[in-house]
Amino acid sequence: xxxxxxxxxxxxxxxxxxxxxxxxxxxxxxxxxxxxxxxxxxxxxxxxxxxxxxxxxxxxxxxxxxxxxxxxxxxxxxxxxxxxxxxxxxxxxxxxxxxxxxxxxxxxxxxxxxxxxxxxxxxxxxxxxxxxxxxxxxxxxxxxxxxxxxxxxxxxxxxxxxxxxxxxxxxxxxxxxxxxxxxxxxxxxxxxxxxxxxxxxxxxxxxxxxxxxxxxxxxxxxxxxxxxxxxxxxxxxxxxxxxxxxxxxxxxxxxxxxxxxxxxxxxxxxxxxxxxxxxxxxxxxxxxxxxxxxxxxxxxxxxxxxxxxxxxxxxxxxxxxxxxxxxxxxxxxxxxxxxxx
Numbered sequence: 001x002x003x004x005x006x007x008x009x010x011x012x013x014x015x016x017x018x019x020x021x022x023x024x025x026x027x028x029x030x031x032x033x034x035x036x037x038x039x040x041x042x043x044x045x046x047x048x049x050x051x052x053x054x055x056x057x058x059x060x061x062x063x064x065x066x067x068x069x070x071x072x073x074x075x076x077x078x079x080x081x082x083x084x085x086x087x088x089x090x091x092x093x094x095x096x097x098x099x100x101x102x103x104x105x106x107x108x109x110x111x112x113x114x115x116x117x118x119x120x121x122x123x124x125x126x127x128x129x130x131x132x133x134x135x136x137x138x139x140x141x142x143x144x145x146x147x148x149x150x151x152x153x154x155x156x157x158x159x160x161x162x163x164x165x166x167x168x169x170x171x172x173x174x175x176x177x178x179x180x181x182x183x184x185x186x187x188x189x190x191x192x193x194x195x196x197x198x199x200x201x202x203x204x205x206x207x208x209x210x211x212x213x214x215x216x217x218x219x220x221x222x223x224x225x226x227x228x229x230x231x232x233x234x235x236x237x238x239x240x241x242x243x244x245x246x247x248x249x250x251x252x253x254x255x256x257x258x259x260x261x262x263x264x265x266x267x268x269x270x271x272x273x274x275x276x277x278x279x280x281x282x283x284x285x286x287x288x289x290x291x292x293x294x295x296x297x298x299x300x301x302x303x304x305x306x307x308x309x310x311x312x313x314x315x316x317x318x319x320x321x322x323x324x325x326x327x328x329x330x331x332x333x334x335x336x337x338x339x340x341x
Contacts, residue, residue, distance in 0.1 A: 239272030
């Protein structure tokens with residue numbers, strides 16, 4: 001009797017309807033991630049699963065033989081920044097797969113995007129090797145395995161295959177979930193200081209766009225915003241005083257306010273070095289915003305920052321904003337105000 005391949009074994013474990021949903025296709029070189037929709041409606045349902053919302057950098061991993069590529073949400077290659085994760089994924093038992101996950105750094109028991117900043121900017125091999133910031137890759141979805149695309153399979157089935165097909169340990173970790181008890185888990189998440197939860201429809205397919213089959217329950221308010229300028233520092237502060245923030249409303253930039261907190265000395269110096277080459281004479285807004293002072297430097301609106309805040313004001317500005325870090329996984333052109341649906 002012929003020996004069954006590993007591929008035959010995992011496919012034979014599927015229900016007949018799931019085997020019929022498999023697509024045998026040429027392996028793609030990348031995958032557009034599925035994105036969650038923000039909502040204020042917290043709910044519990046047996047038809048949904050609930051995962052911890054990780055505070056890190058989205059990462060799609062594509063492995064073809066010995067070649068492994070870590071890709072950001074926008075398709076940027078992350079291999080030089082996270083070489084230890086590249087090697088860990090190269091040690092996986094399957095040689096052809098595409099998985100979706102998040103690179104994180106812990107501060108105590110919480111994932112910290114602020115601490116991850118110390119690794120996000122590194123590409124020099126020596127600096128990466130000497131970094132004391134240890135990263136982990138949490139995997140939460142499986143999109144391709146062997147010669148088959150899995151996107152049409154129900155989420156629960158994809159997660160089962162993910163857990164069985166990958167080896168998990170210190171660097172590569174499985175993202176656990178709970179069923180039904182969404183409201184209880186959300187309360188626990190906020191009590192523990194997590195960013196929130198991702199609620200996912202258990203029978204949903206994986207689609208390369210923002211979808212209401214994945215929902216974000218946030219414990220605090222966060223928003224990706226464009227840096228449109230900065231003010232001069234005062235006193236003993238170096239670099240800059242505050243960042244001027246914006247988002248797109250249609251094709252126009254809308255002023256979202258200033259942020260002057262959340263920076264340590266190192267961040268002020270590093271961010272200032274990124275901003276100065278981008279200085280431009282013209283204001284990127286249709287009209288100069290009020291209340292920003294005279295000592296302002298406009299910059300090409302390309303850098304994207306993650307900002308925490310308490311609420312939006314009626315005129316579309318942030319109340320009590322704080323800087324959390326730069327994002328390199330989202331283009332400025334796609335930054336709009338995120339609203340609950």
